[in-house]
Amino acid sequence: MQSRNPVSRTGRPRSAAADTAILAATRDALVELGWSRLTLGDVATRAGVAKTTLYRRWPGKNELVVDAVAALFDELEMPDRGSLAADIEGVVLQFAAILVRPETKSGLMAVVAESTHDDALRERIRASIVDRQKRLVLEGRARAQRRGELPPEPDPEEAARAVDLIFDMVAGAVVHRTLVSAEPVDREWAGAFTRVLVMGLGPGRSQ
Amino acid sequence: MQSRNPVSRTGRPRSAAADTAILAATRDALVELGWSRLTLGDVATRAGVAKTTLYRRWPGKNELVVDAVAALFDELEMPDRGSLAADIEGVVLQFAAILVRPETKSGLMAVVAESTHDDALRERIRASIVDRQKRLVLEGRARAQRRGELPPEPDPEEAARAVDLIFDMVAGAVVHRTLVSAEPVDREWAGAFTRVLVMGLGPGRSQ
DNA sequence: TCGCTTTCGCTACGAGGCGTAGCGTAACGG
DNA sequence: CCGTTACGCTACGCCTCGTAGCGAAAGCGA
Numbered sequence: 001m002q003s004r005n006p007v008s009r010t011g012r013p014r015s016a017a018a019d020t021a022i023l024a025a026t027r028d029a030l031v032e033l034g035w036s037r038l039t040l041g042d043v044a045t046r047a048g049v050a051k052t053t054l055y056r057r058w059p060g061k062n063e064l065v066v067d068a069v070a071a072l073f074d075e076l077e078m079p080d081r082g083s084l085a086a087d088i089e090g091v092v093l094q095f096a097a098i099l100v101r102p103e104t105k106s107g108l109m110a111v112v113a114e115s116t117h118d119d120a121l122r123e124r125i126r127a128s129i130v131d132r133q134k135r136l137v138l139e140g141r142a143r144a145q146r147r148g149e150l151p152p153e154p155d156p157e158e159a160a161r162a163v164d165l166i167f168d169m170v171a172g173a174v175v176h177r178t179l180v181s182a183e184p185v186d187r188e189w190a191g192a193f194t195r196v197l198v199m200g201l202g203p204g205r206s207q
Numbered sequence: 208m209q210s211r212n213p214v215s216r217t218g219r220p221r222s223a224a225a226d227t228a229i230l231a232a233t234r235d236a237l238v239e240l241g242w243s244r245l246t247l248g249d250v251a252t253r254a255g256v257a258k259t260t261l262y263r264r265w266p267g268k269n270e271l272v273v274d275a276v277a278a279l280f281d282e283l284e285m286p287d288r289g290s291l292a293a294d295i296e297g298v299v300l301q302f303a304a305i306l307v308r309p310e311t312k313s314g315l316m317a318v319v320a321e322s323t324h325d326d327a328l329r330e331r332i333r334a335s336i337v338d339r340q341k342r343l344v345l346e347g348r349a350r351a352q353r354r355g356e357l358p359p360e361p362d363p364e365e366a367a368r369a370v371d372l373i374f375d376m377v378a379g380a381v382v383h384r385t386l387v388s389a390e391p392v393d394r395e396w397a398g399a400f401t402r403v404l405v406m407g408l409g410p411g412r413s414q
Numbered sequence: 415t416c417g418c419t420t421t422c423g424c425t426a427c428g429a430g431g432c433g434t435a436g437c438g439t440a441a442c443g444g
Numbered sequence: 445c446c447g448t449t450a451c452g453c454t455a456c457g458c459c460t461c462g463t464a465g466c467g468a469a470a471g472c473g474a
Binding site: 034106107114164168195198 | 240241242243269309312313314315316317319320321322323324325329332337368369371372374375376378379380381382383384386387388389390396399400402403404405406407408
Binding site for chain 4: 217248267
């Protein structure tokens with residue numbers, strides 16, 4: 001995760017089990033307590049480690065929660081479902097399944113809020129969470145172009161803008177539906193959303 | 208704002224100036240400190256009131272920040288710009304203008320995160336912030352139907368679902384673009400977003 | 415003008431989290 | 445076996461929280 005020296009070959013190695021225990025304890029605490037009431041001392045107790053061990057590995061609450069939540073996004077993948085619409089609907093439902101979990105809900109938004117005052121934290125979120133999702137958009141877009149569902153985009157800058165737009169639309173809508181509106185992202189909603197998006201992307205000019 | 212008795216006609220009245228001073232001080236503190244480092248004692252000092260006065264009016268940090276941020280949404284309105292696309296683009300830019308302010312960025316997401324563990328807080332957010340935005344969607348949709356840009360929807364439940372979907376798409380995309388991607392919502396982005404949305408809503412069946 | 419009522423500013427307080435320092439011990443590699 | 449690093453534990457000063465208690469201030473009605 002983070003090591004002060006690139007590799008320190010001597011001395012007692014850090015316990016990998018402690019890392020996973022701490023991250024799991026953080027998620028448990030997020031579920032039970034939410035963000036504001038979560039304390040690092042409590043997490044340490046839950047994980048069965050000393051509080052000092054926790055501080056030796058993470059600078060503070062923000063970074064710890066980012067890593068704890070990021071692990072939830074490991075399961076993200078994008079099987080080829082045959083069409084652009086099916087691919088989008090699949091990734092929407094998959095993303096929603098992660099987002100609906102209480103540890104994600106309370107943790108993710110809180111660190112995003114903190115990141116508005118902490119550039120390093122924003123970068124950490126981007127690297128460990130956001131980019132992994134964006135990769136799915138890139139993949140789905142490339143597939144759709146191969147199928148002929150979307151026109152190829154010769155200009156790389158224009159393509160990047162299009163990917164960013166799609167990404168913000170998909171992730172934003174799912175997040176807003178789940179967290180702000182507090183309504184479920186079920187097949188019906190995902191289908192309606194996908195219809196609008198695919199229709200908006202398809203025949204018209206530009207992307 | 209909140210009064211324990213519907214109206215108490217006797218005794219010293221609460222200072223209305225203190226309310227506005229406290230809310231303004233809260234926004235200032237959000238700008239300088241962000242959410243996590245904001246303390247109620249500091250807000251009281253900035254506002255020139257005693258800390259106890261603050262606690263007499265708000266239960267805690269969450270509710271105070273909701274009210275402080277909600278005041279920023281007072282300027283929301285939706286002039287008729289002649290077409291559905293222009294209306295959407297206008298509300299996107301207007302919403303983004305509020306959201307880009309540092310007090311909104313750090314405050315809004317934090318209380319949303321807290322609301323996942325506090326139903327009363329979620330309701331407070333919905334009533335004082337979310338519903339005010341949703342009204343714009345309702346208005347723009349009605350206008351577009353009057354113009355013939357969108358088909359009328361006889362089924363009220365279906366109409367409500369459509370409004371909710373549009374609302375989550377618009378607000379979600381703008382929030383995600385601004386807070387997570389940390390990129391500006393300029394005319395170019397707003398235009399591209401509006402193109403996709405309008406095209407997705409328009410010709411196809413239902414929405 | 416005088417009470418009655420409620421709010422206000424101020425001070426003080428216990429409780430609890432934060433982040434760090436220091437120590438002795440444990441677990442590796444050479 | 446030795447050097448090095450991680451670990452568990454305790455203790456600490458600092459800060460914030462949220463509340464209690466007080467006297468003074470500011471309205472209203474008689």
